[in-house]
Amino acid sequence: MTEAYVALEGGHVIEGRGRAPGTARGELVFTTAYTGYEESLTDPSYEEQVLTFSYPLIGNYGVREERFEDDRVHPRAVLAKELTEDVADWLAEEGVPAVDHLDTRDVVTDIRDEGAMKCGIAVGDDVTEADALEQLEQCKGMSEHTDIGSQVSVDEPVVRGEGNDGETVALVDCGAKGSIVDSLLARDAEVHVLPYDATPEDVASVDPDVLFISNGPGDPANYGAAIDLVQEFVGETPVAGICLGQQIVAEALGGTTEKMDFGHRGVNQPVLDLESGQVVMTTQNHGYTVDEPGDHLEVTQINVNDDTPEGLDGIDHDIITRQYHPEANPGPEDTLDFFDDVLAMADERAQRAVPADD
Ligand SMILES: NC(=O)CC[C@H](N)C(=O)O
CATH class of the missing domain: 3.40.50.880 (Class I glutamine amidotransferase (GATase) domain)
Incomplete structure (x- = not known):
């Protein structure tokens, strides 16, 4: 199984299943949307953020371009309980790291308690916790992206x-x-x-x-x-x-x-x-x-x-x-x-x- 690490602001690292490889960083946020994952993933307003889906199954009706809001995926990385093959393949093609088999109830509770926070992600065969922590180290707050x-x-x-x-x-x-x-x-x-x-x-x-x-x-x-x-x-x-x-x-x-x-x-x-x-x-x-x-x-x-x-x-x-x-x-x-x-x-x-x- 591909390794996948998510380092949260404060240094706590959680482990999941890697579904699309790469490293990334961004402000960790969540959506409660139970439909519209293609629209969310192509919404430019998610630029520089890492998107957690609280709804447990994402991708159950496939991936169709006619539902896209833009010509690329905007979140820097995607976290979910379960991503279907269709969505995982799409994110891999787009070069956007994806992690599933996470307890997204915990992730969402952390965000609700602590507020939207910086995070670092590392997904791949040879990545380590240190790679995710290094991404976290380099992560900027949203307001610091002055020419976004x-x-x-x-x-x-x-x-x-x-x-x-x-x-x-x-x-x-x-x-x-x-x-x-x-x-x-x-x-x-x-x-x-x-x-x-x-x-x-x-x-x-x-x-x-x-x-x-x-x-x-x-x-x-x-x-x-x-x-x-x-x-x-x-x-x-x-x-x-x-x-x-x-x-x-x-x-x-x-x-x-x-x-x-x-x-x-x-x-x-x-x-x-x-x-x-x-x-x-x-x-x-x-x-x-x-x-x-x-x-x-x-x-x-x-x-x-x-x-x-x-x-x-x-x-x-x-x-x-x-x-x-x-x-x-x-x-x-x-x-x-x-x-x-x-x-x-x-x-x-x-x-x-x-x-x-x-
Ligand atoms: N969808 C948007 O336009 C987002 C507006 C603004 N960037 C915010 O996060 O509040």
């Missing part, structure tokens, strides 16, 4: 749905899930996908009906260029954001964000809409949260479990953001109307911009 956007963003602008007669969206790609772009295209938007460090001139040249900040990995404070864009365009252009996007919008407008102990990752996070009183089930993947929204944003939705902000609206400007993933891949699909609301907000602006007929 460059690892997940497009390098050059890309236009999707060119000529569509719906609204024009400038999507700042901080590591956007593919299904966010698809959700906009399905509503006939023309989507200009811009690099995470796009300049105000880049956005102005698109003349968008909405500036949309995507999801993405790491600390929102490390996305200075996107924060500047929100400050530059708010009031003139409607602004929307998902996940990291919500955090960036808050940072830009005088709010604050903070790191959570172990975050929200799963597909059944309950969210209360404060105006309607309705609760929806949501897909989530985040380790930071908005702490104070500031004077320009109002909290419209909260997490039922811990009251953290899940939706923000602009008080004096056209802004809507969500902390969860309304594109709902792999579901549940309670939240898709977010895209209709964003495009309706964009359409109002587009109508205002058209000069009235004499």
